[in-house]
Amino acid sequence: MVPNNPDDPIIETRGLAKHFGDVRAVDGIDLTIGRGEIYGFLGRNGAGKTTTIRMLLGLIRPTAGQVAILGTPIQPGQQSIFARVGFLVETATAYPNLTVTENLDIQRRLTSAPGGAVAEIITQLGLGQYQDRRAGTLSLGNKQRLSLARAMIHKPDLLILDEPANGLDPAGIVEIRLLLRHLADDNGVTVFVSSHILPEVANLVDRIGIVHAGKLVEEMPIADLHAKSRSFLEIVVSDPDRAAALLGDRLGMETIERHPNGALRLFDGLDRTPEIAKVLVDAGLDLSRLATDEEDLEAYFLKLTEGAY
Amino acid sequence: MVGQIFLTELLKLRRTKITWVSLIAIAIMPMVGGLFTWIAKDPARAADLGLMGQKAQFIGVTADWPSFFLLILQTMGVAGMILVSVIAVYVFGREYTEQTAKNLLALPVGRHWFVIAKLGVVALWFAVLVGFLIAWSLVVGWLVGMPGFSLDLAVTASADLFLAASVGWLLVPAVAWVSAVGRGYMAPLVFTFFMLLVGNVLGATGWGKWFPWSIVPLYSGVAGPRVETLAPGSIGVLVAAFVAGTLGIIWQLRHADNVQ
Numbered sequence: 001m002v003p004n005n006p007d008d009p010i011i012e013t014r015g016l017a018k019h020f021g022d023v024r025a026v027d028g029i030d031l032t033i034g035r036g037e038i039y040g041f042l043g044r045n046g047a048g049k050t051t052t053i054r055m056l057l058g059l060i061r062p063t064a065g066q067v068a069i070l071g072t073p074i075q076p077g078q079q080s081i082f083a084r085v086g087f088l089v090e091t092a093t094a095y096p097n098l099t100v101t102e103n104l105d106i107q108r109r110l111t112s113a114p115g116g117a118v119a120e121i122i123t124q125l126g127l128g129q130y131q132d133r134r135a136g137t138l139s140l141g142n143k144q145r146l147s148l149a150r151a152m153i154h155k156p157d158l159l160i161l162d163e164p165a166n167g168l169d170p171a172g173i174v175e176i177r178l179l180l181r182h183l184a185d186d187n188g189v190t191v192f193v194s195s196h197i198l199p200e201v202a203n204l205v206d207r208i209g210i211v212h213a214g215k216l217v218e219e220m221p222i223a224d225l226h227a228k229s230r231s232f233l234e235i236v237v238s239d240p241d242r243a244a245a246l247l248g249d250r251l252g253m254e255t256i257e258r259h260p261n262g263a264l265r266l267f268d269g270l271d272r273t274p275e276i277a278k279v280l281v282d283a284g285l286d287l288s289r290l291a292t293d294e295e296d297l298e299a300y301f302l303k304l305t306e307g308a309y
Numbered sequence: 310m311v312g313q314i315f316l317t318e319l320l321k322l323r324r325t326k327i328t329w330v331s332l333i334a335i336a337i338m339p340m341v342g343g344l345f346t347w348i349a350k351d352p353a354r355a356a357d358l359g360l361m362g363q364k365a366q367f368i369g370v371t372a373d374w375p376s377f378f379l380l381i382l383q384t385m386g387v388a389g390m391i392l393v394s395v396i397a398v399y400v401f402g403r404e405y406t407e408q409t410a411k412n413l414l415a416l417p418v419g420r421h422w423f424v425i426a427k428l429g430v431v432a433l434w435f436a437v438l439v440g441f442l443i444a445w446s447l448v449v450g451w452l453v454g455m456p457g458f459s460l461d462l463a464v465t466a467s468a469d470l471f472l473a474a475s476v477g478w479l480l481v482p483a484v485a486w487v488s489a490v491g492r493g494y495m496a497p498l499v500f501t502f503f504m505l506l507v508g509n510v511l512g513a514t515g516w517g518k519w520f521p522w523s524i525v526p527l528y529s530g531v532a533g534p535r536v537e538t539l540a541p542g543s544i545g546v547l548v549a550a551f552v553a554g555t556l557g558i559i560w561q562l563r564h565a566d567n568v569q
Contacts, residue, residue, distance in 0.1 A: 057415040060566040076563045083417035093408040097324045106320060109313045110416050118495075150412070 008035045010158050010190040011056065015065035017214075018051050020300035025051040027214035033207075034191060035157075038146035040205035040222070041194040044305050048214040049194040050090050053162050056192070057087055070158060086098055087160040092143040092167065094178050096136025100146055103135050104153055111154035118153070125149040126175065140167035148176065152183075159183070159191045165200055172287065174290065177204045199303040202226075212305045229295045232257075233273065235265040235280070240264050243280055250279050263289070313398075314418060314426040318400070322430070327399050334392055335438045336445055342380040343449035346372045350453070373457035374450060378466035379530065381446050385439075385473045386529025387505070390522075393435050393477045394484050394501040400427050401485040401558075410567060422563040424485070424555065430534075431481050439441055439474045443467045469529075470505040476525050476539075477549045480504075482554025489561040508532070518543045521550040 011033040018026040026048040033039045043049045052061045055067055058074045067074040072081040094103045104118045122131050125145045130138060135146060144167045151159060159180070165173045183189040183202065193200045201208070202222060210218040220228075237243045244264055247253040255267040269276070270292055280287050322328055325513040348354060350372035388506035404410035413423055457536065491517075508522030512532025524543050526532035539547075 030458050054411075054566075054568065059411055059414055060568060061564070077419070079415075080417050081420055082415050085415065087415055089411050091408060093323055093412065095409060096407060098321065100322065102323065106317045107412075110413075112310070112313075112417070298474055 009033060009068070010035050010037075010070055011039075011192055012055075012068045013052075013065060014057060016052065016062055016067060017064040018048075018055060018060065024214045026055070026062075026092065029211070029214075029216050030211065031216070033190060035190055036184050036188040037207060038191040038193065038205045040195070040198075040201040040208040041192060041211065042198055042201065042301060043194075043211035044206055045198055047196075047211045047305070049196070050162055050212060051214075052211070053087075053089060053160055053192075053194060056160055057082075057089065058288040059083070059089070063076045063118050083154070084157040085160065086156035086158070087162075088151045088164060089160075092140070092147035094135035094138075094143065094146050094150070097134060099134055100138070100149075101130050102129045103146060103156045104149055107150045107153050117155075121149045121153045124152070124179070141169060141172055143166055145172070155187075157189060159189060159193075161191065161193045163195055164193055165195065165197075173200070174263055176241055180204060197298075210301065210304050218304050225300065229300060230267055231270060231292060231294050233270050233276070234259075234289060234291055234293050235264040235266065235276070235287070236262070237264065237280055238286035238288075242283070243285055246279055246285075247276065251275060268285060310418065311422060311426070314422050315429055318423075318426045318430045319433075321403075325399075326398070328434070328486065331392060331396060331434070331438060332441065334388070335442045337444035338384045338388055338442060339381055339449040342377055342446070343453045344454060345380065346377050346450075347453045349376075350455075351472055372453075374411075374455050374459075374462055375457060377450050377453075377455055378446070378462065378469075379535075380474060380531055381442070382469050382529045383476075383531040384469055384529075385442075386526045386531035387509075389439075389474060390480075390505055390525055391501065392438070392476045393474070393481060394497070394505075396434055397431050397481040397484045398497045398501070400431050400492045401488040402491075402497060405488065410492075414567055415564065421559045424558050424562065426483075427485065428481060428555070432478055435474055435478055436471075439470055443470060455483070473525055473529050476492055476528060476547060479551040480521055480537065480554070482551055482558060484554075486554050486557040486561060489558050490565075519546055521546055 009032045011031055013029055013031045016026055016029045017024070029052060041049055041052070048203060049062065055062050056069060056074070058076070068085055069081055074077065098106070100122065101118055104121060106273055108117050122128055125148055125283070127142065127145055127149060128143055135143065138146065144164070148161070148164060152160065168176060180193070182189050184191055193201060193205065201288070202225070205222050207221050208225060209216050209220070235243065240258065240262060244256050244258070247256060247266070251269065251272065253269050257265045257267070259265055266276075273290060277287060277290055406414060414420060450458070484497045484501055487500045491497060499503045504522040508520060509526050509532050511520045511522040512526045517527050517532065518536070518540050519542065523532060524539065524547060527536045528539060529535065
């Protein structure tokens with residue numbers, strides 16, 4: 001087990017910003033990610049995730065701020081640091097006329113990986129039965145595996161993966177999650193993974209940063225995020241508006257939210273279930289569900305990114 | 310490492326259809342020339358073939374090896390220029406069309422090396438095509454049974470073709486730069502055809518020797534009387550176009566935002 005060391009930053013950004021005309025795609029992001037850490041960079045579509053990743057990789061130049069990868073500032077002409085970085089940016093791409101093996105062989109040569117690296121990564125990513133298939137004929141999921149293999153072939157110290165689960169089936173997602181966890185825990189590889197689906201990475205990452213409108217709006221260990229999930233009482237009833245009014249008038253309940261599925265959610269008075277049931281039934285409403293539950297990560301994520309219902 | 314980069318650029322061409330298309334395109338050039346000279350060998354047969362015979366006579370084809378080689382050189386002045394540009398557009402533009410450029414730019418390899426390797430691949434590819442063109446022209450000329458062959462003539466014609474091809478290759482960086490700016494095939498193809506059009510028009514004026522895209526048409530004799538020796542000024546213009554194009558694409562890859 002390699003200890004996560006925040007004092008040994010593998011990725012460090014300060015005031016990182018990118019403006020496209022009047023659009024502030026990234027607006028002053030500070031990140032410090034330590035060795036062996038798996039960091040989830042979350043945000044909705046257009047939040048600034050991919051633009052940030054492009055700046056980490058030197059594909060686009062920041063309008064302001066600095067980026068350092070493995071202690072080296074990212075600047076034009078400074079390419080040698082990328083010998084220790086593997087990446088997947090946005091869509092999975094490969095040369096469609098070349099086979100899986102040939103595509104990986106090109107990457108092997110360009111990263112000076114040893115000769116056996118192609119066969120090894122093909123096995124590791126489960127691409128064995130497709131190794132002689134042209135990349136252009138692969139399914140989306142296998143193209144994604146090929147791109148992940150391309151990112152990992154030279155055993156980098158840092159993996160920057162933009163939406164790595166794209167196109168993968170549930171079994172594939174679990175498989176990649178276990179692989180990344182193994183790389184981080186046993187080999188000290190730092191993984192920076194972006195996603196727009198929080199539950200997808202919640203079981204993988206050590207820490208999350210939530211980006212919205214180009215700003216980092218929240219950053220916390222994943223354990224704290226689980227602790228922040230609120231409990232609530234869900235009520236499915238025939239007339240939710242009348243039920244909400246009744247609960248407010250008769251029981252003094254104020255924090256009632258209406259879920260898009262029509263259910264009511266009460267965030268206080270969870271111990272007053274018998275009273276709530278009595279009020280609603282006495283009023284002649286049909287009560288079909290009354291149960292406590294926990295707010296999921298997705299709801300929390302949506303709330304932070306202004307998508308709460 | 311430079312050798313590895315060049316090798317990877319060559320490996321990317323495996324199973325690409327355009328390599329075969331370019332070979333077929335270059336093979337057609339002497340076949341058309343051979344057809345014209347075959348028609349020109351027999352005026353009666355030319356008359357029987359109507360427009361084709363008139364065209365053959367119109368372009369002043371006579372049925373001998375010097376005329377045949379000149380016709381090939383003239384074809385190189387237009388079709389060869391288009392072909393080398395299309396090859397360049399493919400080699401550079403595919404990285405954007407296939408969205409693989411981003412995979413190249415965050416590697417432990419100076420981005421300029423990709424430019425140099427790709428220019429090298431275009432040069433090698435075009436040189437192979439010109440070599441094939443010369444060999445195939447000799448076969449076609451022999452099949453047509455043209456008189457007036459000599460080894461000196463063949464060597465001179467080959468040198469002329471390679472020189473015209475080299476001059477055409479000097480313009481490749483400018484096309485590549487437009488590929489990088491336009492991120493794909495369309496912009497550089499439009500640029501190529503526009504510059505060739507302007508080049509052929511300017512070639513008919515006194516300004517042609519100063520305009521890079523006029524120099525090959527002038528040298529091959531397709532845009533007016535053939536200029537057999539390039540003026541130092543023309544060579545300077547070509548070198549300047551090559552250097553500017555190369556620096557342009559290197560700057561583009563190093564400093565511009567690479568967003569696909």
